[in-house]
Each structure stands twice: as structure tokens, then as C-alpha cells.
Amino acid sequence: MFSRLVPILSVLLVALGPVCAIWPAPRSYTKGNSTLYLHQNIYITYNGEFLPYMAGYVPQSINSKEIVQAGVSRALESIFTDKFVPWMLHKRNRLSTFEPDVFKGQNWMKSLKIVQTTQDTASTFKPLAGEVDESYNLTISAQGDATLTAVSSTGVLRGLETFTQLFYQHSSGTFWYTNDAPLSIQDAPKFPHRGVLLDVARNWYGVDDILRTIDAMGWNKMNRLHIHVTDSQSWPIDIPSMPEVAREGAYCPDCKYSAEDVQNMQLYGLYRGVEVYFEIDMPGHIGSLEWSHPELIVAYDAFPYYWWCAEPPCGAFKLNDSRVDAFLEKMFDDLLPRLEPYAAYFHAGGDELNANDSMLDPGIRSNATEVLQPLLQKFVDTQHSRVRKAGLTPMTWEEIPLDWNVTIGNDTVVQTWLGGASVKTLTGMGHKVIDSDYNYWYLDCGRGQWLSMENGEAYQNFYPFGDWCDPFKNWHLIYSHDPTFNLTADEAKLVLGGEVAIWSEQIDAVILDGIIWPRASAAGEVLWSGRIDEATGQNRSQLDATPRLAEMRERMVARGVGAAPVQMIWCTQADNATECSYPMGPGL
Structure with a gap:
């Protein structure tokens, strides 16, 4: 693990140089120190057509045009209405030394020319x-x-988010400016899959909570929202041809997502360059079907x-x-064709299947691997074939190929979490991989034990009642993780990216924003920019990242997301490289 960290001296030397405020860090960025003001009537074109x-x-x-039009409107609306005056990012009562003097004339930004060099295809969306x-x-x-140039409309959206981060509102309240002209940015992601996994089965999240999460993902240039939509605790997704499933399996009559809700979530993500895909975990983690189809389930509430x-x-x-197979055939025939227009993937689960469950199954009565493995192979083959037939690519958890030795297709993406x-x-083994190593990227860890226990042996064993994946994963730890660490070049090519995970035993919509953000932002930069800074050849420095992440947090708050603070204001108003670092102070 320590080989992933930059030596302290190297970190400090990098931190003393100038840094950009953009998050995630672009591949290449040069800037000047001239001021430009942004007018609300700036002239914008897209491939020569006025927007x-x-x-x-x-x-x-x-x-493409509709998506870009909406992206332009969101970007300008953020700049003009979010009232982001960055007083918290400059020394106390010294914002005026950063802000331009509005009485000395204004040089205005005249135009924004957007050029998309290649036509989008269906797979773009x-x-x-x-x-x-x-x-x-x-x-x-x-x-x-x-001028903003991109190959795809998705690239345009990424560039517009960067454009948004260049501007501040003047404390006078009447001007918006950047101090960085002229500038040039060339940017592209390192990993194509940069995601958040949200468990909506253990605690309920309304549609608005999910849409707000999608917004923040787009601001951080993250592009996959993985919704773990069912588990043994509840079944909140409505299957119109099988209304009894959500009616009985959801926590309450209003605690479910209609077919229209699902489509709206996916469309909302599509318009922001965030692909929303769903997971129905199976053959374990499926106990909520006991409420509507007890004939299919074994070991519920055992x-x-x-x-x-x-x-x-x-x-x-x-x-x-x-x-079981008849139920799944009917369910997939209903669900998958509705997901396919807006997603390329469907996650079929596969984690934590306990062999002991089948000892209670009248059709098996065994926990022997040699008995269960052929049955599981047939189960996985059948469900993955249904996913492919619907035009989607299957995903699975790592236990399926690793613990159960189940053969999976070359197209199947394996999500790993056990580190x-x-x-x-x-x-x-040649598998495509999404990394969610719980040691780094599980955002629910460190909240303590949620099970209650009486005084006695259990009390003594569990005291002081930590959870299974302690400690809390702060952004520094999240930022230290490299999904391709210790891989060969050929192995690294198979790592599509990663996802931070929010399992919801102790998390719900009330605290969601602060749980995800800005910690997921740290993973977002790792996945977009990579752990290695191409300019220095070294791991990216926390001292460079901290002021940028603090600014990104303030921008998210200004845009309506309750992200947790990175530091106290004293640190963001001081010289971060020397005042809130270790070793501490100017004598570095």
C-alpha cells in the first residue's frame, strides 16, 4: 500500500507550485492572469448554429443538438444563478485581492463556439x-x-462542466468573471467507467434524491450510476406485469419506482452523460420475494x-x-426491454451466496460445492443469456467466477469488491473488471455496528461496536487507491474503471449528499485523471488536490447538493500548502 503514496518531500514540492481549480484535474491546462467578464447574452453556436x-x-x-442545448443552459444557469462568491477560498477579508476591480473597465467574453467533430451514434447515448x-x-x-471542441456530445458536456468551473460571481452581485484568460485545456478520461453504486433496497430514496445524485455525478465527470434496486429487505421496483412483487415487497405503498420513474431516471442521466443501469441481485439477496412469491425462496428470515x-x-x-426460472423469464421479458433503450448494461448480482441455504431447499438438501456448482452454472448461463437477448451486456459480482468457478462469457463485466x-x-483470467475495493471505495464503512445486542458475550466481542469494514474511508484514503496497482500492462487494459459504493443499512436520503460528496469526487478524479500526474510522473498530491476539492465542494453546495466540508474554513482561507498540512507550517 505504501508504494502508492508519494514521498512527503515530493508532495510538498509539487504543492508549492501553482495549481488549477478545476476538478477533476484536466490532462493539460495552461492559463494566463487576465480577467474576462461573462455576459448573460454571450453569443453561443453549436456547429455554426446559434444556441x-x-x-x-x-x-x-x-x-445531439438537444443534449448540447440543455448542457449549455445548465452551465450558464449555474454560473448566473448559483451566487458562488468564493470568500471561503481566500484569506480572511482579502477576497478583494482576488476579485477584479469592476470600476476599471471590463473586458467581456464575446462568444463560445462549440464544435462537435463527429456525429453521434446510438451507442453514444x-x-x-x-x-x-x-x-x-x-x-x-x-x-x-x-472555443469548445469535442468528438461527441458527451465530450461537449464534459467541456461545459469545466467551463462552469472557470467563473465566479463578483461580491458586488452584478458580474461574473474569470481571472485565468487566456487559457487552453486538453482533456480526456483515463477510465471509461466512473461510477457510483447506490443501494436503494435497504433504505428508501425518492426519485428526486437519485436525480440530484445524477446532477452531482455529471459535475464531477462521473458517468455510471449503478442502482442496486432489490435485496432481501425490500423490492421497490415495479414490474407492471407482476404488480404483486413491489406491492408486497416494497416498504410502503409509496416506496417504489414505477416504470415511468425508471424511464425518467434513465433519461435524466442520459441528458447529463450519466448512464443509469440497474441490478437485481440473485440468486442470494433475493429474500424480499418471500412476500409475494414464497414458493421461490429458501432460508428467508432463517x-x-x-x-x-x-x-x-x-x-x-x-x-x-x-x-424460479418461469418467474425470471416473465420478469425479464417485462423489465429488460424497458431498460435497454437507455443502458448498455444489466447487473445480475451474484455476491455472497451462502451454500447453507440449499440445505433447506427440498429440491437439493445439500451445501456441497460439487452439488451446487452445476446448478449455479446453469442459473447464471440462463439469466445472462436473457440479458444478452434483450440487447444488454451482463455484469456479475466477483464470487461467481472466483468462489464458484462459474464460467462466464467474454463480454461479461465482473465487479470486484473484496480487494x-x-x-x-x-x-x-481475461475478464473485464470494475473495481469497488471495499478497503478504499465503500462509502458506508466506519459508521459503527447497526445490529443491536444484549449484555454478555456478544456485547464483549463487538465492543466498541465497529462495523465489518471499519474504518471510515475519508477522501484521502479514497484518493490513494489505484485500480491498476501492481497489474501488467495487458491486465490494466481490462480494468474498465471503478465505482464507489453506498450500501444503505445506516444511510438514507436525509444524509445521502454528505455521505457521497465530496468523497466520491476523490474517486472521480482518480478515474478521470489517473493517480499519476503526467506532468510530473508522480502520484497526484493531496496538497494539490485539497484546495481544488474544497472549491469543488463549495460549488456543489452552491448548486444545491449538501456535500460535506473538506476542511474548516480557516484552512480554506489560509495558505493550504503550509498551514493545514503535515509537517505543519512554513518550515517545510
């Missing part, structure tokens, strides 16, 4: 990892002419739970029962 600024614009169809070019170039001349599953109330599919050698082992 008006229309606040709150919603695309009317899935096409629901890409497999690597199918869409997200790169962009942004230049602003000293005279106020800006006691003591730890013999049968990782957490109550347990519940797994019967692996040797034809009724250690998992990524190297899976890529060495």
Missing part, C-alpha cells in the same frame, strides 16, 4: 465502456473568444441469520426449482 440560453431547458428528444469519446479541448483567448447469510433477513432462490488480489486474478 440561445434558456434556463431550465429540458431536451425534447434524444439527439448508452455506451459500453469505451464506446464514446469523452475528450474535449477548450480555449479562451485574451480577447474573449472561447435463524440464526449468520448461518444462512451475511445479514438478516436472508433469503435465496431455490436453485433446482422450475418455478486483495481480486483485480489481478480476474484480469489475469
